[in-house]
Amino acid sequence: MADATSIANNGVNVAALVAAREELTKAPAAAQFKWRAACEWKDGTHSHSTVEGFYGLGQEQHHKKTFTFDADHPELFASEDKGATPVEYVLVGLASCLTAGIAAVAQYRNIQLRSVTATLEGDMDLQGILGIDDDVRNGFGGIKVTYKIDADAKREDIEALVAQSQKRSAVYDIVTNPTNVTVVVD
């Protein structure tokens, strides 16, 4: 356990986050963010997506550079496997969100992390997306996330980091709770 004189360093600027939280408590309009992505079909089931701009703190914002993502289906699906499948992107989204949360909570609680790895698995019955069985959903039947965490803390404190991360995770919320999705054709 990090003692009173040492400060854990997980690379998270908690002071900045705490200050931001105080500011946004006073100015809730500034807390309204919009996250964006653009997607272009390439060929077959291969598409290319980009993420560059988002909206927050009352104005348009930009990432340091444009991030790009290729998505496709595997050869087993008679496709070209030019990128990970969309559902694998969801697992990546969930893992990244939870992992970032663990780092932030650990920093806030002055717990030094040495290594954090997660393995994820989402099970899927293809009879859903293939329309074979109406009782089967398209998406995952369930998602299992397994964390291996080496840190300067008791087991309960590590479990508490993981529990707190879920409590405050955006992607965990998106995946476990209903979200309105509106799709329009221009």
Add this chain to the structure above:
Amino acid sequence: MSRCLCDRSIDHVVLERGEVAHTWRTERWDSLRLLTPNWQSRLPGFSYNGDDPDGYRTVAEVIEFIASYAKAVSAPVLTHTTVTSVRSTETGYLVRTDQGDWLCRAVVVASGACNVADVPSFANRVPRSVMQLTAQNYRNPEQLADGGVLVVGASSSGTQIANEIHRSGHPVILSVGEHIRAPRVYRGKDLEWWMDAAGVLDERYDEVDDIARARRVASLQLAGTPDRSTLDINALTEIGVKLVGRIGGISENGKAQFSGSLRNMCALSDLKMGRLLDHIDEWAQRNGFDASASPPHRLPPTRVEPAPPLGMDLASGEIKAIVWATGYRPDYSWLEVPVLDRKGRLQHDGGVVSSPGMYLMGTQFMRRRKSALIDGAGDDARDLSAHLASHLCRIQTAS
């Protein structure tokens, strides 16, 4: 508060829309018991003198206790007097009631935090074939049509109501969000005894990291069980209650959606309980209780099945009633003084409201962690009546 004002010879009146202990008479379910043991309700100059100090008062006993106290302190109560508005005047406040108006230099808002049952807006999509009750108007299982019942909320009210309804023969499905598990008896003593002795209940509002969050926390998942058993989620699943996650919404055609976060909700609750018991163990060790109290122990983890249902068709007939045990909020619609924040919460500093001469009593963690308990009224009233007294002095010398 009235008792404290009497002690200070401050002329006052107590306005009550019904009889003394009104909401205890009209807004509690029949079998309710306080979750604090009898000895723990200590009002200024008045406490329990019966032969069952470790028992838990029934509703009738609470009414008797409060009504006796009002008589004992000769509180100047005007019953059947409903306040219709409170407005500021140059010298204080104008309080309008259905029995006439009052001009006063100070006002104490003691209407509590449980005026209106807090039900999610999507409750209006529950099919008409399903009866809806709240913890406020639920009385007993006789109200319910034959069939299954969905109880929403797993804090103190929800677990008690789920337990009673399931045992009466209606299969219960319990929707579980955030809750704080606690053993009824720990190391041979009532959990409330530990919280009182270890000073947890005396924690002040200005000593806590995030008081806004602490004030929103639901009541401990504790019940005044006559046999002092722990009524937690494991106790409920053991008798056959089924669990689902927090209700996230209801679709247009009456399909309820439950969160996939049930496992983490239960994990969070178990961890919080662990931290509370660790704190108690540390205190017990430092204060020499290790010899007399039985050894530290922990309850087994909350059991959650691998894949709880994520949805339910409320029109299917499986569920005939829903009981919303999703908390309460105060009703300040009569308060025409600008003391509410953008979310309708009263702005105050430990019970001293942001408008001069106005005070609050009895809300969650208002001034101390015990503020919402009967036992918390005394200390809060002593502090606030002192503040009120100096306020009156100040405006007197100013005029």
